[in-house]
Structures are given as C-alpha cells and as structure tokens.
Amino acid sequence: MAPLSTASADLGQGHMQVAAKNRPLADDGTKSIGFYVGKNLTEDGSVLLGGFGHEPSSHWLEIVPRQQFPDGATTTVGVTGEAGYPGELTEIPQASETNKYIASNYSEWAGFPAPLSNGGLNEHGVAARDIWSPSSQRLLAHTETPQRGPNYSDLSRIAMERASTAREAVEIVGGLIDEYGYSTYGGNSHLFADKDEGWVLVNYGGSQGLWAAERLGPNETRVSFPGYLNPFPLDYQDHPDEYLASDNFIDFAVEQGWFDPERNDEFDPQEVYAGWQPNDRVVTPTHPWGNNVQGDLERELREDLGPVSLEDMLAYVRDPRWSHDRSGYGHVARLADVEHADLNALWTAVTGAVTTPYVPIYIGANDVPPEYKQHRYLTHDSASTHIAADYAPLEATRYATRTFKRLMYHTCEHPRVFLKPVTADIERFERRLIREQRRVERQALLRYQAGRDAEARQGLTDYVNDRLLDALDLGEDLVADVEAQTRDRWGIRMPTGRDTPGETYRPESQSMNRDAVLTDIVFCFREGIDDYPREHGSYRGATVTPRGR
Template sequence: MAETGARSTLRAVLVGGAATALTLPLAGAAGEPGDGTPAAAQVDQQAGSSREPTKSIGFYVGKDLTDDGSVLLGGFGHEPSSHWLEIVPRREFAEGATTTVGITDEARMPGELIEIPQARETNKYITSHYSEFAGFPAPLTNGGLNEHGVAARDIWSPSSERLLEFTDDVQTGPNYSDLSRIAMERASSAREAVEIVGSLIDEHGYSSYGGNSHLFADQDEGWVLVNYGGNQGLWAAERLGPDEARVSFPGYLNPFPVDFQDHPDEYLASDNFIDFAVEQGWFDPDESDEFDPHEVYGGLLPHDRQVSETHPAGYNMQGELEEELAEELAPVSLQDMMAYVRDPRWSHDRSGYGQVAQLSDVKHPELNKLWTAVTGAVTTPYVPIYIGAEDVPPEFKQHRYMTKGAAAEWLAADYAPLEATRYATRTFKRLMYHTCEDPETFLQPVTAEIEEFERDLLREQERIERRAQARLRSGREELGRELLTDYVGERLLDALELGEEVVSAVEERTREDSGIRLPSGRELPGETFRAESQSMNRGGLDGAANDIVHCYREALDDYPREHGAYSDQAGDLLGRDKPGKPGRPGELSELGGVGADVDPESLRDALDSARQEHDPDADWDAFADAVQRELDD
C-alpha cells in the first residue's frame, strides 16, 4: 500500500530524530460540636437560628451497580468555614515521631490534646481542608483519596443521650478528623482503614462531639464504621458489598448477628461492643440473636425523614435515597454520581465542597483521581485531581475568606502573596448566592454551563491518562507527574475562569432585571446603622430571611436527574451558541495540542503509547497511524 504524505513525513521524523525511542524500556461531619462562640457574639443567634447537628453526607455504590464496574464514593461535609484543596505529599518520619490529636477545652464536650506515635512513612492523599469547629484544631478533614486508591467520607452519626451521659469531663484521644486523616495516611485498603481507626480508638480512646461515622471504599468493597460518643471505646463496622448502595445521612449500621466475631469478613467491632450494652441492661442476648446498634446506641433511628430549616428537602431518609441509587439510577455512572452529589436537595450553602471517587484497577497508581468541586457542587464544577499531581494553584489554597479566626489578627507577611491571589471558593460562593436568589431563572442555565465544561473534561481523560501512563511506565515518572500537575493546575484555573464569567453574567442580568436585593435586617430600637451593617449570620430574622441559602424548589425539577439534562441551555447565559471549552487555545500543546511543533516529550509519549498496541517491525502502518493519532489528540 502506498504511503500517504502524512505517514511519509511521520516515518522521516521517527527514523531521523527518534529511532532510539523505539527501544525505550517499558516499566512493567461530622456533627456539630457546639459553636463555642463568646456570649457577646451570640446576639444574633437567638431563637430561630436552629443549629442542629445535621452535617455531612456520603454515597456508596458497589461495582455491580455501576456502568463500568468501578466503585463510586461521593459526598461532602457541612461546615460554615473556608475550604481549600490540598495534595498532601508522602512523608517519612524519624523513629519516635508523634502527631497531635484530640480536642481542646473550647469544645462543647471539652478535652485535651495528646501526642500519639506517627507512622514512619505516610501516604500521599488528596483532601479538602477546612477550619470550623470550636475546640477541634484546624486544618480539619473528612477524608479524600490516597495513593492506594482508598477513598473516605466522614459523616455525623448521633449517639443516644443515655450513652453520652458517660462522656468524660475531659476527653482524650483522636477526634473524627484525626481518624480520617490517619486513615488516609496509613491505609492501603478500605478494610485496613477500618482496622486502623478501630485500633486507634482501642489504644488511645476517642474525643467525640456526640457520635460520628466513616465511609471507606476501594476498588472492591466499602465499609461503614460508626464511632460512638460516651468515651466507652465503642465502635463497629459493617462491610458493603458489590451489589449494595449505602447512603449515610447520617451514618448508620444494620443489625449485627450476636456472634458477629465469627464473621470477620462482614463485621468488625470493639471487643466490648455488645458486652457494654448487656452490662447496662440495654440488651439481652437470650432474647435475640440480632443486635441492632442504632436501637441500642443510636440517637436517631435511620429511615425516618426529618425536615429542618437547614435541610429543606429533608435528611435521615437513607432508604429512599439508596433506592434511588440502586434502582432508579443503576447502572450508576461517574456522571450520575457527580449530578447526585450536586443535587440541590442537599448541596447548598452548608456544603463545603463536593467529591466523587471512581475506584477501579487503574493502569498506574498515580492515575487515581478525585473529582473535586472546591465548594458546594450545586454551582461549582468538578475537576479531576490526580494523585500523581504535586500541587494545586494558589487560588485553590487557603485564604482568609470565611476562615475561622481570620478577623482576629493582622495577616502575617509570610502569607501575603497567597492571600493576594483570587480565591476560587469566594468566586463560586458568589455564583451560588446569585443563583439561589432566583433559582427558577438561573439554576438550570448555570448547571448547563458547568456540566458542559465537565463533559469536555470527561472526554479528554483517556488522552491525558495515555500520555501520563506512557511517561510513568517508561521510567520517566518525574515527567509523568509534571504532566499531571500541569494538567490539574490548568483545568482548575479554567474552572475558575468559567466561574468568573458565569457569575458576572448572572450578576449583570440580576442588576438589569430586578437589582441587587438588600437585606431587611432586624428591628434594633435605638440603633441608627443600616441593616447592611448588622450581623450577616443566621438568627433573629423573620421567616425565609433566616433560612440557609439553597436553590432547592420542589417544583423546579424531578430529582434525581441526569448529568447534562440541561445541555440545551448551555451558552444561554454567556450569549453564545456554544459554551466555553476547557483550556485556552495554544497553552496545552505539551498535553497533546495541535498547531505547534511536536515537542520531544510529546513525541516520546506518542511512541510509547503506540508501541503498547502495535509492533512497528510487524505492522509499520498500524504503528505509524497510532503515533499520528496520539499526536493529533
């Protein structure tokens, strides 16, 4: 067969400038621990503020219920503070090193900090950090994804009042965030995460705010663990199989067999888990061969929907939502889970971020990734954060906006350049507030812009991963990590630019249509300042003025919905026929762009990738076509 001009040119490039590359070796929740706010600052938190401990949500879908055989874990934490992204590097520590855990006397259930042994080496992991919770030292975390493909979510799970009466005057031991962090630092499987958390509670105790839970998952299975308040060392965990969907909202356990210790593949718990209840007269093993943890120790029985000011669509309806995932949405796709975490029934101003982990047998550990929205996903796009990336842009790191204690002292000069950058969380909070002021007008077109952006990101993942894999498997790990770092950074900044463009469009239209609504405030007899200068916190306001900010309206749509359901509205807000594509033309040529000279590393990537599929000695044409496709990508 005659060579085409393109293939002839490619042959010249390969033979003349990269022949040696053909022989490159291939390398084989959390709950609410009280506000701890000084009395003088609580003037605005009178009757009507309703700060019940209803925080965080987690969704698990086993691999038999997903469209591609991966395990899905999604969710977020409810915290009224700043949130920021962090890729925590792998660390090595000297023998005898310790880590600080616990809570302080500022917590609603006070405690004291202690030191416990640190591991000699800790895993790399991705997380969303935050600063809220009186008495719980920042930075706090609800989990994330580590280099071994272990994902974690942390969700409140209230213990009963009768159990909490046993709480020590001064608690010691790791708190919920410490346990989440240490699991990410040390676990190589979901089960091991449970064993690590359980052993930490067994050895050091647990500093509680009233009861908590964790969802851990890897490519094979999930585990839900509840750590109970009351300082009795009580904890228990239940395996989640491949054909299960679990919603923690709050976290709960199903009944255990009394002989659960004979079934270690399905159940794990503290040695005193049933014995303590027997000693208190709360359970009689002679009357039942099943032990219901929530009936005995729980403060809120699951599957009983509750509606509140902070959850206008309700919470504690785990069974309903599990049915949605296992029946209405199954087989569940990554996009389905992204839309589900974004659902305005629970994603609102209390949502600190959005995370979705798609857990499968990746071709290289550095290609594990966590799809992350830096703040509430209802109006924030997800961006894939690869574990192989080294860092994120400054705009996605800690800033002083909504960070606990930031208003109490001047900024340290060391942090001035970081604080001077734009703050992505602030941008997407602005978009949320504008959108939720008039969701009937804005929620669907805003969602359309965001999800069209995400769909473009989804389409390019295979190409990015092929390029990164070519470097990682051919002994060029540093260049592979550099590619992933550049990619993650570029796409995060693209998301920020999209957010700024969309929020500007929504704000402009709001000003034109109705103007910016100003607060009515509170009646404060004898005071002359305007309502705009009163406290902006909830409390003391009338009716809907005291609500949290949320976009949920029952008549707005039927939920759950498909990702991309509003695609016909993409571009409407921005006044163009097509929504913006991720990336700025010409900037990502090293990642595979066209229109520029092929750089050596891109050529090496293309050669390595093509050689995995075709032997150039056996079928030159197929090999050359594969290289050309890689370069065209």
C-alpha cells in the same frame, strides 16, 4: 435528644429557617452526606464514593505528599476545651511513613483544631467520607471531662495516611480508638471504599471506646445521612469478613441493661446506641435527612440511576436537594484498577457542587494553584489580626471558594431563572473534561512506562492546574453574567436586619450571622424546577448568556 422543629421556607428569597433552640449541635440535620455504589451496580464496574461535609468555614484543596518520619515522631490529636464536649490535646506516635493523599481541608468546627478533614483519596486508591452519626443521650452522658483521644478528623486523616485498603482503614481507626480513646462531638461515622468494597464504621460518643463496622459489598448501595449500621448477628465476631467492632460493643449494652441477648437474636446498633432520628418522614425544601429517608435514596441510586456512571454520581452529589450553602465541597471517587497508582483521581468541587464544577485531581499531581489554597474568607479568626506578611502573596490571588460562593448566592436568589443555565454551562465544561481523560491518562502512562516518572507527574500537575484555573475562569464569567442580569431585572436585594432601638446604622452594617434561634440556609432547590435525580448534562440547551461557552 430533642427533635428538629418544623422547618419553614421563604421560597422567594432562597433561605430556609430552622428553629434551633435547645437543640444539641449533633442533632442538626446538616452535617454531611455520603453515597456508596458497589461495583456490580455501576456502568463500568468501578466502585463509586461521593459526598461532602457541612461546615461554616473556609475550604481549600491540598495534595499531601508521601512523607517519612524519624523514630519517636508524634502527631497531635484530640479536641480543645472549647469543644461542645471539652477535651485536651495529646500526642500519639506517628507512622514511620505516610501515604500521599488528596483532601479538602477546612478551618472551623466546634472547637476542633484546624486544619480539619473529612477524608479524601490516597495513593492506594482508598477513599473516605466522614459523616455525622449521633449517639444517644444516655450514651453521651458517660462522656468524660476532659475527653482524650483522636477526633473524627484525626481518624480520617490518619486513615488516609496509613491505609492501603478500605478494610485496613477500619482496622487502623478501630485500633486507634482501642488504644487512645475517641474525642466526640456527639457521634460520627466513616465511609471507606476501595476498588472492591466499602465499609461503614460508626464511632460512638460516651468515652467507652465503642466502635463497629460493617462491610458493603459489590451489590449494595449506601446513603449515610447520617451514618448507620444494620443489625449485627450476636456471633458477629465469627464473621470478621463482614463485621468488625470493639471488644465491648455488645457487652457494654448488656452491662447497662440496654440489651438482653437472651431475648434477642441480633443486636441493632441503631436501637441501642444511636441518637434520635425522625419518627415521621421529614423532607425539608432543601434536603431529606435521617434514617427515615435513607432507604428511598438508596433505591434511587440502585434503581432510578442504575447502572450508575461517574456522570450520574457527579450529578447526584450536585443535587440541589442537599447541595447548598452548607456544603463545603463536592467529592466523587471512581475506584477501579488503574495501570499506575498515580492515575487514581478525586473529582473535586472546591465548594458546594450545586454551582461549582468538578475537576479531576490526580494523585500523581504535585500541587494545586494558589487560588485553590487557604485564604482568609470564612477562615476562623481571620478578622482579629492583620495578615502575616509571608501569607500576603497567597492572599493576593483570586480565591476559588469565594468566586463559586458568589455564583451560588446569585443563582439561588432566582433559581427558577438561573439554576438550569448555570448547571448547563458547568456540566458542558465537565463533559469536556470527561472526554479528555483517556488522552491525559495515556500520555502519563507512556511516560511512566518509559521510566520518566518526574515528567509524568509534572504533566499531571500541569493538567490539574490548568483545568482548575479554567474552572475558576468559567466561574468568574458565570457570576459576572448572572450578577449583571440580576441587577438589570431585580436589583440586589438588601438585608432587612434586626430591630436595634436607638442605633442609627443600616441593616447592611449589622452582623451577617443569625443568633442561636434561627439559622438561614441559602439553597437553590424549588419544587417544580425539575424531578430528581436527574441525568448529568440534561440541561444541554440552556446557557446563561446567548453566546454560551
């Protein structure tokens, strides 16, 4: 695989330009990121799992209810002929009963049918992150046309629907690949966790049914950026508590002449199957990426932040080194023993957490406000037809993703002025939410203990809806203030556009997208604004306006 070209940044305009010519899609170092911290390294003994996906798409929240299905029910999986590695959709059996779970859905990724998901949190306290993990070109050369089998989103969704532990999620995903195959975009991984442990599973491209997983224990941290596996012992099958894999995991490499067990004491999946990674340390102005920096980030979590608190993880996922316009959302799951399963919660920022507040979404809640559901902004094919009439009332509501995108774009235009005060106002709001969780959970638990389950769930639903709308109101206040100050001090910068000989329209009427050669990323990171990682709430004295909030 061809390496990334040298990155350059125009720090005055908040854009990073990365040369992308002749680069396969799976090589783009902005796919997704996941953070795992074992329970012995956290402040309260919980397991923490955080991260987000990178997608050029609309994003929305969904609480999917527990459901039952009749015998013979099926679910559609796979990719279409429009995917980078073309495939066809197929049907596989659906479970007779599926779990309730929370997810951030999105509408667009490289020919993969929407709605798509990178995981989330289910009613059993199993959390999932879905993270890119490029396979080697020599392995991808074996990819069948058309591909068949579940894609990365199908696997994440089904794990949430069926798993009751992190290990079971691995067994479910591996079993699906064993039976039905796997439709790849170039290689992928999953990071599963529950209150006791985590598991990293890599599903390799190339249509060979290759997958492998390793356990993450209570004293470990893991940064998947991309997802990776450490070397396996040759007798890994004798250690099922630590390693799981497809039956052909090592045998295929031996058959291809890529690995000789007579000359090696262990099997390194990264060396044998993984795609290109930087040989030198590459840290862009927006984020580090690749296996060359993962060790540094894991040490940050273990040493600089440890013991890691919920607030630490919220701030880490928000870190402007990697949270920017391509960050579709922000998730943090605090996984611990809860007195009722409905009190499991996923702290969720509806779009990039760098300028979006997190709100705890309880599994016990029934739904989220329409402002946090699907809208047409950034949604695939939304401009090709008029809206279907039954969707008009939903579309007529405010759209939280749009509001917080506006706040990101204004903040990142002048981050030395706005990043700290915007973050301060957002984190003041979050710290209030953190303080009130004990009361919210105690009220719900008393109702459950009294057998008033429906009342408890309605209370959690009301709380989640109220706080999501409070967050949206905060976002609208902040973006109004930042935009007003921007207009007064600098004006709104207009695009320069592209040279279009013979045409009379202004640059503002040209396409807002760039061609395949240049990709612009809006980001807030600037050298010298702060040292990272930083403490949640560290900008307490700052505010966007003198009145504060």
